[in-house]
Amino acid sequence: MKIGQLSKVSGCSIQTIRYYEKEGLLNSPNRSEGNFRLYDKRALKELEFVKHCRSLDIPLSDIKTLLALKNKPEESCSSINNLIANQLDxxxxxxxxxxxxxxxxxxxxxxxxxxxxxxxxxxxxxxxx
Amino acid sequence: MKIGQLSKVSGCSIQTIRYYEKEGLLNSPNRSEGNFRLYDKRALKELEFVKHCRSLDIPLSDIKTLLALKNKPEESCSSINNLIANQLDxxxxxxxxxxxxxxxxxxxxxxxxxxxxxxxxxxxxxxxx
DNA sequence: ATAGAATCTATAGTTACTATAGAGTCAAGT
DNA sequence: ACTTGACTCTATAGTAACTATAGATTCTAT
Known part of the structure; x- marks a missing residue:
């Protein structure tokens, strides 16, 4: 699907999606022949993760940390716990x-x-x- | 008094004071021979008014409105009431x-x-x- | 005379977006 | 084939309320 479609199903504006990509919160998607961004379900999941974090007012920098940890499933999750505890504070x-x-x-x-x-x-x- | 002194007694940073002046929330003070800003008690009062408003999270644009109204004592204060009611909302x-x-x-x-x-x-x- | 503190202006950075300009792409209708 | 309109692209500027910095002046104390 193209960015307009992703925007609709996710509820994030097109500009926000592109912004998240630029900030490294979303992987750069494949492009069509005409250079349009093409997304799949996995990309939607990723965006929803970011959106969920943002709905908790977690700053983008912390979301980046969380995303990095998602790729290291064996590591301790204590920093995640701390992050959430700080947010709650x-x-x-x-x-x-x-x-x-x-x-x-x-x-x-x-x-x-x-x-x-x-x-x-x-x-x-x-x-x- | 000079800006450093005003900063101390008001609790606003020097940069913030200059910023408020640039934004039209404070009158431009007189200057010394060497071009330093010189403030009096009146200026301190004005700054404290702004500070009080900010402590209520009132945006600078609304503070401007309030300052303008201060100079029109005969006018109705209904817009002040609205402003505070909105802020409360x-x-x-x-x-x-x-x-x-x-x-x-x-x-x-x-x-x-x-x-x-x-x-x-x-x-x-x-x-x- | 000079060192250090205080001040000056102008500019850039912060956060998380939103808005805009100007150009390119694509699908549908004639 | 052509054109219109919708969609997308990049790059840039704007938002709020400051904060931080650079480089130049001015003042005060020794």
Whole structure:
């Protein structure tokens, strides 16, 4: 199948697919006579792996690490475990940060429920603190 | 005070201060004979306003809007209210997304608690789905 | 006079894409 | 055979909000 088809079935944009290839996350596919990229089911699987990792917010550099490990089935998987544990830590940290944000934003929202002038806006006042 | 001093008291890096100026979030300060930026307390206040907004993850473009409104004290503050409400929505959405992420990452972590080979790694298996 | 610290401008790099321009390829209709 | 439209190609620039660097000036202290 050509790149447009792969894009449809995978849900990744054409540009993203080409970008992943350039970044070394996907193998360079065979080309047609007219230089079009030709993909098979295996390529789709590879792309789906990357997509799944991205849906977990795993950075491309880490995905590269994972892909390299996939080719070394005999090695220890401890670095995979670490990678996921770190990702989980990051997510937890970010959730905490966002909760703090949420609280302050909610307070601000309450500070100016009615329609005022800018001068009297409760939100603007809190922003000046 | 010079930019290094402002950086210290504000907690913003020197580059960030210059960047904010270039982006029009800070007024261009007076310069010394040797072309060094000279700031006063007012400038510090302005920077702190920007910093406070950024701590709420408000994008620079929105901060510009807020700064413009600060100079029009008679106008309605409804756009300020909207801006904060939108920001709150964004934060709430992101928190939800991250909770989903967290759940999946936790499941993955459990899937491979012991030290295995890559081939048998429970995490790698889930990533292939 | 000079060494070291601080500052200046301009430019490039970061992350993960998205968007665009301009050219080439291919299948279907006339 | 020709042309139209859809698809693909490469290369480049743009996005957000900074951070980092190079090379030149300026200032301060000895």
């Amino acid at each position: 990051l997510v937890n940290k970010r959730i905490k940060e966002l909760r703090v944000l949420k609280t302050e934003l909610q307070l601000m929202k309450k500070a100016c429920s009615t329609d005022n002038t800018v001068e009297r806006c409760g939100i603007m006042k809190t922003l000046n603190d | 964004l934060v709430n959405k992101r928190i939800k997304e991250l909770r989903v992420l967290k759940t999946e990452l936790q499941l993955m972590k459990k899937a491979c608690s012991t030290d295995n080979t890559v081939e048998r790694c429970g995490i790698m298996k889930t990533l292939n789905d």
